[in-house]
Amino acid sequence: MxxxxxxxxxxxxxxxxxxxxxxxxxxxxxxxxxxxxxxxxxxxxxxxxxxxxxxxxxxxxxxxxxxxxxxxxxxxxxxxxxxxxxxxxxxxxxxxxxxxxxxxxxxxxxxxxxxxxxxxxxxxxxxxxxxxxxxxxxxxxxxxxxxxxxxxxxxxxxxxxxxxxxxAIAPIVHRESIDMSVAWFQSRYDKVGPGGNGADYINCPMTKEQYDGFVAALIAGEKTEFKEWETNTPYFDGCLPIEVMAERGPETLRHGPMKPVGLTNPHDPTTKAYAIVQLRQDNKLGTLYNIVGFQTKLKYGEQQRIFRTIPGLEKAEFARLGGLHRxxxxxxxxxxxxxxxxxxxxxxxxxxxxxxxxxxxxxxxxxxxxxxxxxxxxxxxxxxxxxxxxxxxxxxxxxxxxxxxxxxxxxxxxxxxxxxxxxxxxxASAPTKKPDGSRLRGNGKTVAKKQAMSxxxxxxxxxxxxxxxxxxxxx
Ligand SMILES: Cc1cc2nc3c(=O)[nH]c(=O)nc-3n(C[C@H](O)[C@H](O)[C@H](O)COP(=O)(O)OP(=O)(O)OC[C@H]3O[C@@H](n4cnc5c(N)ncnc54)[C@H](O)[C@@H]3O)c2cc1C
Structure with a gap:
C-alpha cells in the first residue's frame, strides 16, 4: 500500500x-x-x-x-x-x-x-x-x-x-463465596505493606489431619500433561506447581505457601493452625482473591474438588482456575x-x-x-x-x-x-425483591444481581x- x-x-x-x-x-x-x-x-x-x-x-x-x-x-x-x-x-x-x-x-x-x-x-x-x-x-x-x-x-x-x-496461574475465588466464619483477614505479623492495612490476606486454617489429607489429594489428583513444545520453556523460577511442591515432601508446603507463622485465628485464638492457606486481593474492587502460591497443573475438576476441602472454601466459586502453559x-x-x-x-x-x-x-x-x-x-x-x-x-x-x-x-x-x-x-443498590414484591433469597439474589449488572x-x-x-x- x-x-x-x-x-x-x-x-x-x-x-x-x-x-x-x-x-x-x-x-x-x-x-x-x-x-x-x-x-x-x-x-x-x-x-x-x-x-x-x-x-x-x-x-x-x-x-x-x-x-x-x-x-x-x-x-x-x-x-x-x-x-x-x-x-x-x-x-x-x-x-x-x-x-x-x-x-x-x-x-x-x-x-x-x-x-x-x-x-x-x-x-x-x-x-x-x-x-x-x-x-x-x-x-x-x-x-x-x-x-x-x-x-x-x-x-x-x-x-x-x-x-x-x-x-503460572493461581486460582481466583469470588470473595463473597468465602466462609468468613472460618477464615479471617490478617497479614502475616500484621505487616502493613505498600497500599495495605495489616489485614490484607484472607486466611484459612488447617489441622494436621486436614493438611495431610490435602497433601495426599494434591499428589493423587489428576494433572494436565505439558504439550511437547511447552516442556522446553523454563517456568521453574519461583512458580513451581503446588502439586510438585507437595511431591517434594510432606512438610514442603508447610514451609512454603502454607506456612502457619505470624497469624492468629480470631475464631479460635488459643489453637495454633498446623498450616494456613492465604488468599490475596486480586482486583481493586476487592471482589476477587487469588490463592497465594497455588499455581497448578491439576485438571479443572480436580482443582474444584480439592481446593473446596480447604476450610472456609467449601463453597468457593472460582473466577478462574489455576494453570501453567506457554x-x-x-x-x-x-x-x-x-x-x-x-x-x-x-x-x-x-x-x-x-x-x-x-x-x-x-x-x-x-x-x-x-x-x-x-x-x-x-x-x-x-x-x-x-x-x-x-x-x-x-x-x-x-x-x-x-x-x-x-x-x-x-x-x-x-x-x-x-x-x-x-x-x-x-x-449502587443490589436488588432485594422479586417483581412480585417478595424477598429474594440465596441464589435468587445472585441471579438478580447479575441480571441488574447486565x-x-x-x-x-x-x-x-x-x-x-x-x-x-x-x-
Ligand atoms: C494452545 C492454546 C489453546 C487455546 N485454547 C483456547 C480455547 O479453547 N478457548 C479460548 O477461548 N481460548 C483459547 N486459547 C487462548 C486464546 O483465546 C487464543 O489463543 C486466542 O486465539 C488469542 O487471540 P489473539 O488474537 O490474541 O491471538 P491469535 O488468535 O493466536 O492470533 C495471533 C496471530 O498472530 C500471528 N503472528 C504471531 N507472530 C507474528 C509475527 N511476528 N508476525 C506476523 N504474524 C504473527 C499468528 O500466526 C496468529 O495468526 C488458547 C491458547 C493457546 C495457546
Missing part, C-alpha cells in the same frame, strides 16, 4: 484480535494493512492459513447476555458491529446455551470479509522485530504464541520481567496506557491475549476497541474509553489498571483473565455509542 503512513494503521497478527481490529479500523473509514505470518511461518498451535483460526475448542462459551459475563460481552460486541461475533453467529453449530461454531466456516467467513474490504490489504509475512519506524500507528495482536524475534524485540523495549512467556503477555497495568498504547513507545498499541485478557471472545473484544482507538488517532481524535460498568470497559479496566500489584515487592502478579462479574463495579452494562454501552461513535447500536 502506498501513500502517507500516518493515514494507515498496521495490524500485526490476523488472529481473533487482529482480524477484529482491522475490521473496525476499516469500518471507521481508515486504511489498514493486516500482517499475518502464516502460512510462511506457523505457531505451535495453528494448523491453517485461515484468518481468526480457532486453535483449540470451537466454543465462544455462553451466549446468555442476561446471566453470564461472556454472553454479555457477545451482546456488547454485536452492538459494536463485531466481525468475529457476526461470523460466529453465521456459522453456529448446536451447543445448548453456548455460541459454538463450525471452525472452518467461521475462519473462512472472517477471511472473506477482510479480503473483500476495499480499505484492507492483507500482507502475508512475519514481522520479525520491531515494526519499521515509519509505521506510526500499529496494533500488535500476535497472541500468546507471538513469534520469537518480535517477542524478543518487545521484551527489550520493556524490561526483563515485563513480558512473560509462561502463565503464553506471551505483557505486564499491561504497568506498561500500557488507558488507550492500550505502550507507554515506552506509544505508536505501538496492543490487543488480544498479549494484553492479558484470556479467551477467544475477550481477545477479539480487545481487538475491537484497539481498532476503534487507532482509527480515532488517525482522525486526530481520542476516543473515550467505554464505561467501566460494561463488560468491555471492565475488562479494559482490569488490563490497564484494575488489577492491584502484590503488596510484597518483587513478585509479578498480573495474570490473564476471562471476563467475569467480579471485574464489574458493584451495583442491564446496567447494555444501557451504559448504548449511551456511550450514542455519545462517541458514529454508528447506531444494533440490538
Amino acid at each position: 502506498t501513500g502517507p503512513q500516518s493515514n494507515i494503521v498496521h495490524v500485526i497478527g490476523a488472529g481473533l484480535a487482529g482480524s477484529e481490529a482491522a475490521w473496525q479500523v476499516a469500518r471507521s473509514g481508515v486504511r489498514v494493512v493486516l500482517h499475518e505470518m502464516r502460512p510462511t511461518r506457523m505457531t505451535e498451535a495453528h494448523r491453517t492459513d485461515g484468518l481468526a483460526e480457532l486453535v483449540c475448542s470451537n466454543s465462544f462459551r455462553s451466549d446468555d447476555a442476561a446471566n453470564n459475563a461472556v454472553g454479555l460481552l457477545h451482546a456488547e460486541m454485536r452492538r459494536l458491529g463485531s466481525l468475529i461475533i457476526h461470523a460466529a453467529d453465521a456459522n453456529q453449530v448446536p451447543a445448548g446455551g453456548a455460541l459454538a461454531v463450525d471452525r472452518d466456516g467461521f475462519s473462512a467467513a472472517v477471511t472473506k470479509a477482510l479480503n473483500e474490504h476495499p480499505l484492507i490489504e492483507i500482507a502475508r509475512g512475519e514481522v520479525a522485530g520491531l515494526p519499521p519506524a515509519d509505521w506510526s500507528n500499529v496494533i500488535v495482536a500476535t497472541g500468546p504464541l507471538t513469534s520469537a524475534p518480535l517477542a524478543e524485540a518487545i521484551r527489550e523495549l520493556t524490561d526483563e520481567g515485563a513480558l512473560a512467556f509462561f502463565d 503464553n506471551t503477555f505483557l505486564n499491561s497495568p504497568k506498561l500500557l496506557d488507558t488507550q492500550l498504547r505502550l507507554r515506552a513507545q506509544p505508536r505501538l498499541r496492543f490487543a488480544g491475549q498479549m494484553t492479558g485478557c484470556e479467551g477467544y471472545v475477550e481477545s477479539a473484544s480487545v481487538g475491537l476497541i484497539a481498532g476503534l482507538y487507532a482509527a480515532a488517532d488517525v482522525r486526530g481524535e481520542q476516543l473515550a474509553s467505554p464505561p467501566g460498568t460494561t463488560a468491555l470497559g471492565s475488562l479494559l479496566g482490569h488490563i490497564t489498571g484494575g488489577h492491584i500489584e502484590t503488596i510484597e515487592p518483587g513478585t509479578r502478579s498480573f495474570q490473564p483473565m476471562n471476563i467475569n462479574f467480579g471485574l464489574f463495579p458493584p451495583l 442491564a446496567r452494562a447494555l444501557a451504559d454501552l448504548d449511551r456511550w455509542i450514542a455519545d462517541h461513535l458514529n454508528i447506531a447500536a444494533a440490538a
